[in-house]
Amino acid sequence: MSGQSDLERGYRRLLAWYPRAFRRENGEELLAVLMACAPDGQRRPGLAASADLISSGLWMRLHPSVPRSAHTVLAAVRLMYAGAAVTTVSLIAAIASLPFIGHNAGRLRLFGDSQPPAVAITLGIIAGLVLIALWLWMARANGRGQNWARILSTVLFALVTLHLFGNKTVVQEVFVVMTWLVGGAVVWLLWRPTSNAFFKPPGRTHAGRRVSAP
Amino acid sequence: MQEATFMILTALANDSQHGYGIITDVQEISGGRVRLSPGTLYSALDRLRADELIEVEREEIVDGRLRRYYRLTPAGTKRLSAEAARLQAHAATALTRLKLAGGTAT
DSSP states (O other): OHHHHHHHHHHHHHHTTSOHHHHHHHHHHHHHHHHHHSOTTOOSOOHHHHHHHHHHHHHHHHSOOOOGGGHHHHHHHHHHHHHHHHHHHHHHHHHHTHHHHHHSTTTSOSSSSSOOOHHHHHHHHHHHHHHHHHHHHHHHHHHTTOHHHHHHHHHHHHHHHHHTSSOOOHHHHHHHHHHHHHHHHHHHHHTSHHHHHHHOOTTBOGGGOBOOOO | OOHHHHHHHHHTSSSOEEHHHHHHHHHHHTTTOOOOOHHHHHHHHHHHHHTTSEEEEEEEEETTEEEEEEEEOHHHHHHHHHHHHHHHHHHHHHHHHHHHHHHHHO
8 A cells, every 4th residue: 555655656756847737737637547557566656657757747848738729829939948949059158168268369259359257257157047047937938828928028028129239249249139039029929819819818728728716 | 640649539539538548448449559658648638628629528536536538629529530531531542552553563
């Protein structure tokens, strides 16, 4: 009997890979199926089952179940993940090039003509991480049909627009323009008529599912 | 349409089923070839519900565990019919051509 509860605990831990909203709605049901599928006497989740749950959970986190009718929202969410990916790559490239520009100041011009001070590097890295977090946050919240996220995305896009002007190095300029273009496309998609229906229904989540009572 | 999706819709074609029932049914109708893992099944069910091709018919508590029964929506029935017809047409074409090939070979 204690073997059963060990197994259940193991599965419950693995379910943590799923988005919270999904767990709340389907967690108990999925757990029942997992327990039904487990052979008698199994004490903890097998390797294959663990890999299955982790990959499915992560997949679900990255691919919100936006109905096909709201394809513009899905496109926007994908673009936001792409934005996060591009920012991550840019940040890694920037960090990797740090020792390089120490010796070849001005050639790569990532941070300007000279080696930037440690404070500027730290701030740059923090800004990059914040930007990645914002992309991911907005992708998730918009994918769940949160109207405030759509508004906040638009405000953030306006802030990037303001950032277009001002002194920057060529690399920074390219990065900001790229972010602005992706952001612009996202905002345009989020406010298309096909997106409106997805964000509208008050008190309901996507696909007509009930929001569980508080 | 992915094979797993097609099989899940097929499992629900004439009656509602719960998660574990779908897994065993899909295994049976595919002759043991398609074994859905619970993770795959629930990703597919989530997607199908979002697309409004299936819906929850009822819920039961069996041995203290939640069991949810799914059924096709009218849109789901339409989609499965269209997909089945498409596959049937492809299969018919394949068989016809194989017969022709057999005819010329002999």
